[in-house]
Structure formats: structure tokens, C-alpha cells
Amino acid sequence: MYVNVAVLKETQPHERRVALVPSVVPKLVKLGAKLHMQAGAGNAIKLADAAFKDVTFMADRKELVADADVVLAVQPPALEVINQMKEGAILISFIYANREPALVQLLLDKKITCFAMERVPRITRAQAMDALSSQSALAGYYAVQLGATTLGRVLPKITTAAGAIGPAKVLVMGLGVAGLEALATAHRLGAVTEGYDVRPETQEQALSLGATFVETGIDARGKGGYARELTVDEKAKVAVVLTRHIQAADLVITTAAIPGRVAPKLISKEQVAGMKAGAVIVDLSADGGGNCEDTRPGETAHIGQVTILAPLNVPSLLGEDASELYSKNQYNLLALMMKDNVVKIDWDDEILAKTVLTHAGEMKSEAVTPHATSA
């Protein structure tokens, strides 16, 4: 006896990640998985099928999926895939149910037990399964590199016989996992760094990464880790302070995202117009529409003398490492439900109970609320 696990080749444009990497194969085998992958699943990150040992590759996706007890993917699969799955089988991937009503309906119709990776709760025990965090960390690192190749200036102080230049000023807005990693990376490169978040408890983390914290004098803490709505007066006060910092920055990185939802606007058109000539914004929330009013998701906008980069699906740009971490996150989740070569789901386990989206034809959460306020 064993658990038949199938790994899809991703089909969304520009998606390079794959849900299983060679280093995780032996661990899944040990749990009792019999592994099948779609041919070429790792090609986008230059992993040939031959790089996987103990995995059966199948060219026909229909055949691959039809036999699977568990299907693993990164992005929400095509509806066709769900149709091809066995009734009652398990799907584990990002889903973003808000954006995928047809997919959710099909998961219900087919009685698929679907664990949505973006629903992993942010509790200590679940950190090893938290793909939003692992992918966001990579995105934060990448945003700095992207900004550095676009900016006409260097981040560190460089000293030459003719004089010194730099360091550049980097402002990171939104201090979740991505924002903190961006602060850490810019600091490593020698930039002068500033962090901003509506949650004052992030101040300490910013300081520990060598950054200063932008103090607006307003405490926006609300219920359950969410920011509360500010009053008109408070908003005006915050805007004045932020404008000053935005205008002093050479590179601004914004990271405020609610997965699957529209991203909040942190930078107005007026604030962009007042920025330094040559300044660059890297908007990590382009997938949700962007944190800046001038952002054009998936494109580079040249607004006056300011350049705004808004790359989509940034973790995929670091596909090798992103796949490595994602695969480990999925393994850790599977380890909660696989034992002695069978799947057995303990619905009293908080992680599984909160991560599941659909089961036995039922929606497992009325309000499909993702858990993060800041990527």
C-alpha cells in the first residue's frame, strides 16, 4: 500500500516553479508516497526529469491525475485537472478562492479535499508549512536586486580617489516577511534603510535589521492583526510624514498585500510627482493591483523622472530556490496527514482544519479570508 502522489507541470504563463524538487523526494517516499510527475515539470528551473530519482514521469496529464490520491501544484490548476481527478482525492496548491469561483465550485462538485496553501495559519507550529512566508522572503530579496539594476546609482558607499558616492536611501513600506527581507538585503548592500508599517510592533524588527523606522505618531492596530481604518485627520497626518520620506528616497519598495485581494494604495500620484529625479519604486504588490497609484502591474512605468517596476509573480523569478522552499512547505503539510503509507486527516489539527478549503462537497470556511495583511 502507498499513497499515489501526482505533481503537475505548471501551466500559467511565466510560472517557473514546480511543487516537488529532488531533495524532497526521499522524504515523501519515506511517508509512503509513490511519486509521479508530469513530464518536463521541472524544465522551467532547468531540472531535467532525469534529475529526479524514484519518480515516475508521465507525459499524459489525464492519466497522471486520474490515479492520484494527492495532487500537488503551485498555482490553482486548470478546471480540466479537477475534472480528471478521482472523486474524494486531495489537492494541495495555492488557490485564492476569491478569484476562482468556478474552480471552487468544481472542487465542491468533485468532493475534492482541497488544502489551499495561502490558508496555512500563521501560528508558530505552522511556520514550516507557510509558503506565503517562504515565497515572500524571496520576493523581498529580489525586489532590492531589481531596484539596484534599475537605479542609476549604487546602493553602497563606494569610495574612489576622485571622491565617494552613495550610499543610496532605501525606503521599504510594509514590513511583513517580504518587507523585512528587503530591508535586510538593502542593508547588506550598504544602503541607508528606512522601514514603515502601520503596525508599530514592526518597529523593533526594522531596527534589528539596521533600519530606522518611520514614525507617524498614529497607532493603527486593529483586531486580529489587521490594521484599523484611520480617521481623515489621522490619514492626513500620516500622509505628511510619509511624503517627506518618499521624497527623500532613491529606491522605494512596497509590499502591502492581502493575498487574493486588491492591494492597498500606499503612494499617491502626487507623492510620485514629488519624488527625486531618477528614483525607482519596486511595487511587490502588482499581483493585487499595486501599492502605488501609478503602478501598471506587469509593466515598467516611467512617470516623469521616476521609474515604477511592478513585476508579477516575483517568487517565480527565483524559481529554483522558490521551488525548493515551496516543496518543503508542502512536504511538511503532507507529513501531518500521511502516516504508515496512508492518508489520515485529523480534523482536530488546527493547521489542517484552517488550511482546508473544501472537503466532501462542503466549503470549510464561510468567509474565505486570507490571513495576512502584509506579504
Add this chain to the structure above:
Amino acid sequence: MYVNVAVLKETQPHERRVALVPSVVPKLVKLGAKLHMQAGAGNAIKLADAAFKDVTFMADRKELVADADVVLAVQPPALEVINQMKEGAILISFIYANREPALVQLLLDKKITCFAMERVPRITRAQAMDALSSQSALAGYYAVQLGATTLGRVLPKITTAAGAIGPAKVLVMGLGVAGLEALATAHRLGAVTEGYDVRPETQEQALSLGATFVETGIDARGKGGYARELTVDEKAKVAVVLTRHIQAADLVITTAAIPGRVAPKLISKEQVAGMKAGAVIVDLSADGGGNCEDTRPGETAHIGQVTILAPLNVPSLLGEDASELYSKNQYNLLALMMKDNVVKIDWDDEILAKTVLTHAGEMKSEAVTPHATSA
């Protein structure tokens, strides 16, 4: 009385730099310069004409050049510009005489006193005028950023609850100014760094930047700072060692350039074929044809699972800082020849004597030999 100085708007494709920046204006004025610039000269680095005080902007290049005692530029100017200059006037810019026979002939015909920035001698006193060094430092920094945005992996070690990834291995070949800055930058980012150069005296510098030094057991020191030709046996020995290090690297940065000459080949097609899947080469010597047999200057080559970036004119990609340093280098050179509002060239000054290319209709150097073996 004053010295009429004219600054050109660069015309070569993709050249963003400008030979004068606002911070250097007051210094030149103090030396006795009356400054004129071609309209829009700073536009490519987002410097509006209005950003320059005490500079007269002129839309007509012919008029600008005709009156100038000194013409400043970054790239070798068009022949037309030389034709429009006053006989006996001074031109200061990069020239690369080997590649510009028609330009050199015209400089002679017009009796232009031409100081070629690439000819500034590498002596201590001349460091503040050394634009090859200042521009190379920027290129070395940029190469790492470019590699980091192309690599599917992160350079630093990143620790997540699901496990740690990185650090990546970065090999820098050619430890001139660019190579050392690349080592410093990759080290700052948290990569494991290795340096290689045929000149063993670079070992200490590599070590001081946190890198290890690739030891080949062969001492290639020759006369006057140049590397000597190796024997066939020696070459084979070196190749074996280098192949091992090239194949272990995630990112290789090559910097071996002789300005104005064809770049030496450091990486063979066979060595590329043996590299890790997903590895990236950034070839900083693309302007000279590249250090790798698979390099396609100005393009990105995908050779098997390896990506080779070969950007042209890399300092121009950091145009703001590159212009700042270049302008300071030119100011320091001008300060040697301007005093009390007149130009007076002391031909006994080693720097001026070595930097001059043409004067009063004569070639000032038989062998037009640039000074560097490694950018």
C-alpha cells in the same frame, strides 16, 4: 579672461553618461572656466538643463564647439565635432585610438590637443583622474546585481522555518578594480566568493574582501604589470584547476579586459557545457568581445542550462553615479592644466605627458598602448 569649456551631449547609442554634473560646476568655474553645455546633455540621467547653475545651454552643437577652448565628452566624439573645433583646441574624452583611426587622423589634421581618458597612467598621483578605475568599480558592482536578478537562486543564506537555502557560490575571474568590487559586492550580499587572476599579487586583495583565491600553482607575472604568455603545459594545468571552480559556481563574473583591445578568453565552450544547470555568467568584457567563447556581446546567450549575460557599456547603466565620478576625474585632470583663468600645459607633468594622445599635429605616443590588463 576665462577658458571656454564646452560639454557635449553624448550621441552613441545607449550612452547615458554626461561629462559634467552640477556638483562639479563650481569647481570648474573656480579654475576659470566659462561653462557651456549642449541642450539636454544630462537628460539620459534625468538631469534637466535647469539643474545646472552657471552653465549656458546651447541647442546648436556647431556653435557650442566652434568657440570652445576645451571640449569635454565621455565617448569619442563624432568626426563632425572635431571638424567644428577651433584649431589647437583641447579635447578630453575616452578615445580608444586603436579603434578610431579616422578620428585620430582628424585630431592630427586639426592640431587638436587630445587627452585620452583611458591613457591616464596608473600611478598614485593620477588616481583621482583615473576614469577607467572609477567606471570599472561601478561595473563590478553592477555585474553582481545583474547576476542576482538572472539567477534562479538567492546569493545569501536565507533561513526559513522549512529550512535554509543558499548561500550561492560566486567566482570572479580577473581581479582588477571591477573584479574586486564584484567580490566585495557579492560578499556583502552573503555569497560564498572566490577570486582568480593570473597575477598572484591580487591574492591578498581577494582575501581582504572575504574571498578565497583560486590557486593554480602557476606564476604568470610578466613585464610592466602585464601577464606573460604561459607554456602549453602551464595552460593545461591552469585549465584543470579553473574548470573545477567554474563548474562549482552558481554565478561567474569575468572582467579581463584590455581597453580598446580584444578581450582574452577565460572560459571555453567545453567549460560552459560542464557548468551547473541554472548557472549564470556575467561577462563584463563584452565591449572587447567577451571573456567566454559562448559570449554574444550585447545579448543574452542561453547555452544548454547556462545563461551568459554580456551587457555593453555597463558603467552607463549606472549613469548617474558614473557621470558623477567621471566628471570629477575630468575636473582633476583639468586642474593640472588650468590656473588663473588660462590653460597652461606643463609637458613635464608625467600625467599630462602620458595622457595626451595628439598635440600640435603630432602623435604623442608611438605605440598606442592602454595601461590596464584587467578592468
